[in-house]
Amino acid sequence: MSIATYRGRFAPSPTGLLHAGSLSTAVGSYLEARCRGGQWLLRMEDLDPPREVPGAAADILRTLEAFGFEWDGEVVYQSRRHDLYGDALRQLIASGHAYACCCTRKEIAAAAQRGLDGYVYPGTCRNGCPDGRAGRAWRLRVTPGESVVRDRLQGEHRQNLARDIGDFVLLRADGFWAYQLAVVVDDAEQGVTDIVRGADLLVSTPRQLAVYAALGLPAPTYCHLPVLTNEAGEKLSKQTLAPAISGADAARQLRAALTLLGHAPPAECGDLAELWRWALASWSLASVPLGPLRLRVGSLPGVGLA
Numbered sequence: 604m605s606i607a608t609y610r611g612r613f614a615p616s617p618t619g620l621l622h623a624g625s626l627s628t629a630v631g632s633y634l635e636a637r638c639r640g641g642q643w644l645l646r647m648e649d650l651d652p653p654r655e656v657p658g659a660a661a662d663i664l665r666t667l668e669a670f671g672f673e674w675d676g677e678v679v680y681q682s683r684r685h686d687l688y689g690d691a692l693r694q695l696i697a698s699g700h701a702y703a704c705c706c707t708r709k710e711i712a713a714a715a716q717r718g719l720d721g722y723v724y725p726g727t728c729r730n731g732c733p734d735g736r737a738g739r740a741w742r743l744r745v746t747p748g749e750s751v752v753r754d755r756l757q758g759e760h761r762q763n764l765a766r767d768i769g770d771f772v773l774l775r776a777d778g779f780w781a782y783q784l785a786v787v788v789d790d791a792e793q794g795v796t797d798i799v800r801g802a803d804l805l806v807s808t809p810r811q812l813a814v815y816a817a818l819g820l821p822a823p824t825y826c827h828l829p830v831l832t833n834e835a836g837e838k839l840s841k842q843t844l845a846p847a848i849s850g851a852d853a854a855r856q857l858r859a860a861l862t863l864l865g866h867a868p869p870a871e872c873g874d875l876a877e878l879w880r881w882a883l884a885s886w887s888l889a890s891v892p893l894g895p896l897r898l899r900v901g902s903l904p905g906v907g908l909a
């Protein structure tokens with residue numbers, strides 16, 4: 604008899620410290636995994652050194668620990684897994700799903716329309732690079748038609764990859780692996796069955812489903828949690844100057860994150876251990892709002908979005 608196992612994960616990028624938005628994603632993915640009797644893995648997505656903040660990876664781990672998160676197994680660092688991504692790319696090249704592209708950003712901007720996430724690649728190198736030009740990046744050849752994500756919270760999300768995204772990058776011209784390839788290779792290799800993450804990544808999910816399909820791998824289920832925004836409706840992020848959260852104020856911030864996720868703890872849950880006990884006993888995806896969750900100035904401790 605086989606017992607279905609749930610394996611979730613949290614996969615922060617050390618391009619900044621944890622803030623109220625990333626905390627609520629971590630809380631949601633953790634509670635969903637634990638309430639389903641599953642494992643919860645931690646993966647550091649450190650594949651883009653130019654965008655990384657020195658010390659952020661260690662700070663993120665310390666902060667998660669101070670909040671009382673308990674992850675299963677060792678933390679996985681993408682920066683140590685280049686061979687896996689290389690193997691996957693070789694497989695995609697051999698099966699005709701990936702092709703080399705010599706186009707510069709400037710050339711693409713001059714020839715392409717804007718789509719859902721930047722320019723839609725116009726397909727210049729689909730049948731080979733123009734004479735005398737060498738490939739600089741590798742792209743996935745997308746297939747025509749509509750891609751459907753059946754999200755556990757957001758419902759059906761449809762996207763026409765060929766029209767709205769185009770053939771997308773797997774290995775960048777600067778030699779760095781693209782998130783879209785690495786995230787799929789890692790989730791598959793780590794046996795992740797259920798992905799719970801921020802709704803800002805929903806636009807990426809059809810690309811990731813295309814990578815799973817091209818590699819012949821089964822896709823996980825998806826649940827995209829509402830993102831937190833500031834009063835102007837901008838997603839909380841390093842770019843919108845979201846303040847970092849601190850383990851020193853963990854109980855108040857955990858309470859705030861749970862409240863935003865539709866699970867306001869009773870006043871008598873005072874400390875971290877009580878809050879987690881209550882949250883583990885009370886968590887239900889059905890109570891999570893679809894969002895986006897707009898924060899008012901001062902509505903979260905440590906979040907002064909003036």
Ligand code: GLU
Binds near residue numbers: 614616786801804
């Ligand atoms: N590393 C990504 C981020 O911090 C998340 C990736 C994912 O959850 O798929 O936005």
